[in-house]
Every structure is written in C-alpha cells, then in structure tokens.
Amino acid sequence: MELTSNFKLALTIGAIILAIILKVFISTFLKKRYKKKGLDKRYLVNNIKNAINLMLIVLLFFFWSTELQRFALSIAAFVVAIVIATKEIIQCFIGFIYLSTSAPFRIGDWVQVNDNCGEVSEIDWAKVTLLEVDIHTYSYTGKTIYLPNSLLMLQSIRNLNFMRRYVNHSFAIVRESTNAVPINLISELKQKAITYCSSFKDVAERYNALIENRLDVAIAGPEPSIKISTTDIGHVKITFSLFCPTEDAIEIEQKLTTDFFVLWNNYS
Numbered sequence: 001m002e003l004t005s006n007f008k009l010a011l012t013i014g015a016i017i018l019a020i021i022l023k024v025f026i027s028t029f030l031k032k033r034y035k036k037k038g039l040d041k042r043y044l045v046n047n048i049k050n051a052i053n054l055m056l057i058v059l060l061f062f063f064w065s066t067e068l069q070r071f072a073l074s075i076a077a078f079v080v081a082i083v084i085a086t087k088e089i090i091q092c093f094i095g096f097i098y099l100s101t102s103a104p105f106r107i108g109d110w111v112q113v114n115d116n117c118g119e120v121s122e123i124d125w126a127k128v129t130l131l132e133v134d135i136h137t138y139s140y141t142g143k144t145i146y147l148p149n150s151l152l153m154l155q156s157i158r159n160l161n162f163m164r165r166y167v168n169h170s171f172a173i174v175r176e177s178t179n180a181v182p183i184n185l186i187s188e189l190k191q192k193a194i195t196y197c198s199s200f201k202d203v204a205e206r207y208n209a210l211i212e213n214r215l216d217v218a219i220a221g222p223e224p225s226i227k228i229s230t231t232d233i234g235h236v237k238i239t240f241s242l243f244c245p246t247e248d249a250i251e252i253e254q255k256l257t258t259d260f261f262v263l264w265n266n267y268s
Contacts, residue, residue, distance in 0.1 A: 043107030095149025110160035193224035
C-alpha cells in the first residue's frame with residue numbers, strides 16, 4: 001500500500017528527530033563513560049554519528065523514492081546545470097569516501113594542510129573539523145578550522161601525530177658579532193641543555209626509536225645539539241635542536257635563551 005504524502009512527511013520528521021536524539025544520547029553516554037576511564041574515544045563517537053546519518057539518508061530515500069523518481073524525470077532538461085551546481089557537494093562526498101578508505105589520519109591526530117594546523121576533532125561527509133594548533137608553540141589557539149573534504153583530495157596532508165608527545169624543536173638566537181668568542185659558549189650551553197633534558201632522557205630515547213622504526217627513517221635526537229653559523233650580514237647565529245616533550249619545548253627554549261644571554265654577557 002502506497003503511503004500518503006502527509007504520512008511520509010510525518011515519518012520523515014519523526015525519523016530526523018529520532019536520529020538527533022540518538023546522536024545526542026549516544027555521544028553524551030560514550031563521552032561520560034570513556035572520560036571516567038581516561039580514554040579518548042572521539043573517533044568512535046564520530047563513526048557512530050556518521051552511521052546514524054547514513055541510515056537516516058537511506059530511510060528518507062526509501063520513503064520518498066517515488067517522488068524522487070518523478071522529480072528526476074521532471075528536471076531531466078536541467079541535469080547538466082544541477083551537476084555543475086552540486087559539483088562541490090559531490091566532491092566533498094567522494095573526499096569523505098577517500099578519507100574513510102585511505103585513512104591518512106584519525107580523530108585526535110594532529111595534521112597540517114597548507115598553513116592550517118590542528119587536531120582532528122570530527123570528520124563527516126562534507127568537512128573535517130580541526131581544533132587549531134600553533135605549530136610554533138604547540139598550543140591550542142581556541143579557534144576551529146573547517147576544511148571541505150574536496151580540498152583534502154587536492155592538497156598534501158601532513159600527519160603530525162608523533163608531535164603530540166615529542167617534537168624535534170629547533171630555535172635560533174642571533175646576536176651582533178662582538179669580541180666574545182661564541183665557541184666558548186657551546187660546551188656550557190650544551191651541558192645545560194642535557195641537564196634540562198635529563199628527566200625524560202630514557203623515554204625520549206624509546207620514543208625516538210619507536211618513530212624511527214615506524215617511519216623506517218633516521219630522525220634527529222634524542223641528544224640535544226647546538227650549531228654556530230652566521231647570517232648573511234655577518235651576525236652570529238646559534239641554533240638549538242632538542243628532542244623533548246611537546247608540552248615542555250617552549251619552557252626549555254626560554255631557559256636556554258636566558259642562559260645564552262647570561263653567558264654571552266659574561267664572555268663579552
């Protein structure tokens with residue numbers, strides 16, 4: 001028996017309301033449950049939401065299949081225009097399939113696309129949502145970035161997930177050349193860098209080895225290094241490289257910067 005339009009409309013509204021309630025309830029329940037255990041299960045919540053959305057679309061298509069067929073026939077003359085108008089939507093959906101099958105990242109990973117860097121908080125059929133991270137300070141900015149899936153098919157994606165725990169942090173200090181001999185600073189500065197990194201030395205060595213094994217490449221670290229060079233106008237440039245916990249990188253940078261100026265003044 002064919003359903004009436006009013007009945008279909010009522011079922012459609014009911015299905016949409018039910019889907020919203022289910023997503024809110026499941027999301028709240030899982031977040032509370034796993035938060036108590038200290039686990040990050042945002043990817044599970046995201047997958048369940050996408051599954052509910054897919055079931056809702058299939059159900060609505062089943063309800064309105066007859067009307068959709070009639071509608072498709074009635075706009076046959078405008079097919080080209082419709083394809084052009086919905087090109088971005090189609091590309092976003094194809095991009096979602098691409099991200100789901102190739103899995104270049106998952107919920108909770110740090111990624112960089114062009115100049116946009118952030119933690120992946122949600123993935124749906126239209127976009128990827130990032131919580132912006134300042135790549136220089138490794139801290140959240142409080143801003144949210146929305147990237148259409150179509151963009152991710154055309155741009156390179158950098159997965160920075162290893163940087164969430166440890167990072168190869170490099171920074172440089174430039175000083176105008178004086179009578180001081182910069183080479184005399186290196187041994188003292190390096191000893192201070194080793195001292196600041198001693199509390200996590202064992203963990204850093206293991207994590208460094210883990211990254212190298214997974215990527216099958218050699219990376220800098222875990223020993224801190226200091227290099228002397230000059231700028232194009234002859235100023236002295238001291239470059240520090242540290243393999244350290246991401247959350248401690250800026251603090252250690254500030255300590256070494258302070259030590260550098262104190263020692264520089266002592267040698268001047």
